[in-house]
Amino acid sequence: MTEKSYTTTSAFPALTPGKLRIYSMRFCPYAERTRLVLEHKNIEHETVNIDLKQKPSWFWDRNPNGTVPILEKDDKVLYESLVCSDYIDEVYPNNKLTPSDPYRSARDRLIVELFSKAVTLFYKIAYGKDVPKDAIKGFHDALDPVEKALAERGTPFFGGGSVQMIDFSIWPHVERFDAMAQLVKEARVTADRYPKLTKWIENMGKVPAVQKCRWDTPAHVHFIETAKAGKPDFDVGL
Ligand SMILES: N[C@@H](CCC(=O)N[C@@H](CS)C(=O)NCC(=O)O)C(=O)O
Incomplete structure (x- = not known):
């Protein structure tokens, strides 16, 4: 099956029974x-x-x-x-990947919800044409409680000693933070303000699934720039 994007004119690729x-x-x-x-x-x-x-x-x-x-x-x-x-x-x-304890599971959801505020501002900063200063401040303010949550847990991953659903829910946008900081340097996530989060980023970089699914920063910058120009390069490299 091709990796190239299916468009308006593409016929529906038939499903194989039982295949996800x-x-x-x-x-x-x-x-x-x-x-x-x-x-x-x-x-x-x-x-x-x-x-x-x-x-x-x-x-x-x-x-x-x-x-x-x-x-x-x-x-x-x-x-x-x-x-x-x-x-x-x-x-x-x-x-x-999901904790069996309902309270822990709900707390995880809460952290993902807190993080979503930073996600909204990430899009404003990385994809915006003129980035308002308060967006950058808002982005950093939104990350503070996420850093605090990780510090309180005191573990290498949000999920504990190993990667869990919460980590996989937060990671993909964080993977794009370096690209955002290349475009708007005030948005950089630094170890002095976010010591736990930056260590977590390092830990996530060693997770095999992350290594398999991730793009590097130049690829993200390219995608963001083409998207900003109105022509997202969905099929780059194919
Ligand atoms: N809340 C949705 C958000 C998904 C989403 O926004 N995906 C984007 C691509 S990253 C999309 O499909 N956008 C549709 C579009 O660009 O028209 C989810 O968590 O699945």
Whole structure:
């Protein structure tokens, strides 16, 4: 199956009975959340990349929001990255990524929710044409409670001694922080303000699933710049 993006004119690639499929976009951080879970759990699947500027009608049929990721297997369809990741974790219980303690699980969700404020500002900073100064301050302020949560846990990963769902939910946007800082240097996440977070970034860099799914900073910068110019290079290198 081609890695190239499917567009408005692409015929629907037939499903194989019993085979799991993810609809993705190679540079999408939300799709990366679910790709990380699939990779970490070593789950066999196929990938259909979508040209998000020219979406096929069969893509819209599967998700009225028109976003990736989407999961599909036989008659089952799901979308929204966190929903997809949780579903995979429940259906394929090897290497369980979600805590069994409901309180711990809810606290993890809370941290992902806190982090989402920084994500909103990341998009303003990295993809904005004129970046307002308060966006940069807001970004750093939003990361402070995330740093604090990691410090309170005192573990190498948010999830504890090993990588968990919370880490995979936060990681993809953090992977893009260096690219953002190359475009807007005041947004850099430094070890003096975020000692735990920067150490966590180092730890995440050693996780095999992360190594498999990640892009390097120049690739992210290229994607962001092409997206800002209105022509995202979905198929770079293919
Ligand atoms: N809340 C969604 C967000 C997904 C999302 O925004 N994905 C982007 C790509 S990174 C997308 O599909 N955008 C549609 C578009 O560009 O039209 C999730 O968590 O899955």
